[in-house]
Amino acid sequence: MARIAAVLDLCRAPRGRALARGVLLAAIVGAAAGFLSQSYGAPVMLLALLIGMAxxxxxxxxxCAPGLGFASQTLLRWGVALMGLRLSFQDVSVLGWGPVLAVLGLVLATLGAGVLLSYLFGRRKAFGLLAGGSVAICGASAALAITSVLPRREDREADTLLVITGVTLLSxxxxxxYPVLFRALAFSPTETAFLIGATIHDVAQVAGAGHSVSAEVGVLAVFVKMLRVALLPVVLLFVALALGGAGDGRRGLPWFLVVFLALAGLGHLDILPAALVAQLVTLSQACLVMAIAALGLRTDLGGLLEVDRRxxxxxxLLTLFLLALAMGFVRLIGL
Structure with missing residues (x-):
């Protein structure tokens, strides 16, 4: 009872009301997107994003800022974590070890390209690692994590905001x-899932792009994306050692990745009631749609276009480099 009372007190507080309003707005946009998707057959994730941006x-x-921030971050992570229940190890076996090793190669190559381009654009190696890591791993989240282990500088926050803005727009x-491009190039569903998961920067956009093709492609794309996210601690350690960073960021695995893998294991063991799994899968989809809607509501296209064009x-260039490498791998090796 004490915990329930504490939750009610939070909801009555000004910040609690703002949190509730933001989540409710994201839910309304998500519901509208779901209705239009069922009526016209358009991808619900894309509709939620576009309505939110409008x-x-x-x-x-x-x-609504606190609630939208909660929806676009916390609900997103829970939605991704619960997607583990939809991951079949038979689906993973379709990929094999080749794509797993390819993801490692793509991440390392993109980091190297970031360092090279930083010299060509007249910036320090730290900026190249920040830009390359955000493109290679998981967009804005990786940018924030990498910044935490870089040496402190007066212009570090400005660099971080620039990279976050850029990768958010590109993602x-x-x-x-990307789904349109991969369809036009006649990639198979499995190849499309790998390419979406291996090339799009942020987890939310990976889920949205994958589910715009099909639910199966969406789940497999998120799995490939999780492989990239799992390399974040390795990249953070490398950056810290390479630059002598004095940041205070965490270097452990993201909690939603751990939950994702744990639920995938439980789903494979088939020990959870089918009705519970169905409800959690529905909850996962709802969290993702609300997260995408909140992301759209927070996206100011005018502000995104005001950053330094260089x-x-x-x-x-880093984004196109990663895309070209991934498509080259799929064309040469196949899945």
Whole structure:
């Protein structure tokens, strides 16, 4: 009873009401996207993103920021974690060890390309590792994590914001364009899942792009993405050793990756009631749709386009480099 009372007190507090309003707004956008998806057969994730972006001005003028932040971050992580129940080890066996090793190679190559481009663009190696790591691993989340282990500088926050803005814009565009590109190039569903998971920066956009193709492609794409996320501690340690970083960021595995793998194992053992699994899968889908809606509501396209074009060009080159390498692997090796 004491815990319930504490939750009610939080909801009555100003921040609690703002949190609730933001989550409710994301839920309304998600519900609208779900209705339109069922009515017209369009991808629900894409609709949630587009409706959210169209309503950014409304969200910006209201006191919804805490709730939208909660929906786009915490609900996203829970949605991804619960997707582990939908991952079949038979699906994973379709990929084999080749793509796993390919993901490692893609991450290392993108990091190296980031360092090289930083010299060509007149920036320090630290900026190259920051940009390359954000493209190679998981976008804005990786940028924040890598910043935490870089040596402290006055312009570090500005660099981090620039990279976060750039990869967010590119990841959003990739979510919309990549499924169309891969379909036009006649990649199979398994190849499409690998390419989406191996090339799009943020987890939310990977889930959105994958599910815009099919539920199976979405689950497999997120698994490939989790392979990239799992390399984050290794990259952080490498950056810290290479630059003597004095940051205070955490270097452990993200909790949602651990839960994702644990639930995948439970699902494989088939010990959970089928009804419970079905409800959790539905909850996972709802969390992801709300997270995508919140992401759209928080996205200011005008602000994204105001960043330094030279460094956006650097992030674009890194993104295209990663895409070309991944497609080259699939064309040469196949899945």
């Amino acid at each position: 309503l950014h001005g409304v969200a910006e003028k209201s006191d 959003t565009l990739a979510m919309i364009l 460094y956006i060009a650097m992030l674009v």
